Amino acid sequence: MAGEAAAEPVDVLVVEEDSGDVLMITEAFDQSSIPTRLHVVGNGEEAISFLRAAAGHAGAPGRA
Numbered sequence: 001m002a003g004e005a006a007a008e009p010v011d012v013l014v015v016e017e018d019s020g021d022v023l024m025i026t027e028a029f030d031q032s033s034i035p036t037r038l039h040v041v042g043n044g045e046e047a048i049s050f051l052r053a054a055a056g057h058a059g060a061p062g063r064a
Contacts, residue, residue: 009035013050017042 012029016022022040029036041047 005034009037011037011039012046014038014040015042015044015047016040 014022014025016025026038026040029038035053039050
């Protein structure tokens with residue numbers, strides 16, 4: 001509807017090492033009507049670092 005503000009994108013962390021699976025996930029989100037910002041890491045250790053905004057992930061969402 002006119003006059004409504006655009007929805008703020010949702011940050012989604014994808015933890016997946018298989019590039020084919022990442023491609024399928026990315027395509028599914030691209031076809032979704034929900035605005036998202038996908039962040040992809042390859043394993044649990046990288047996910048923890050991302051969530052803690054450490055080890056090269058200082059720009060992780062929700063971090064100063």
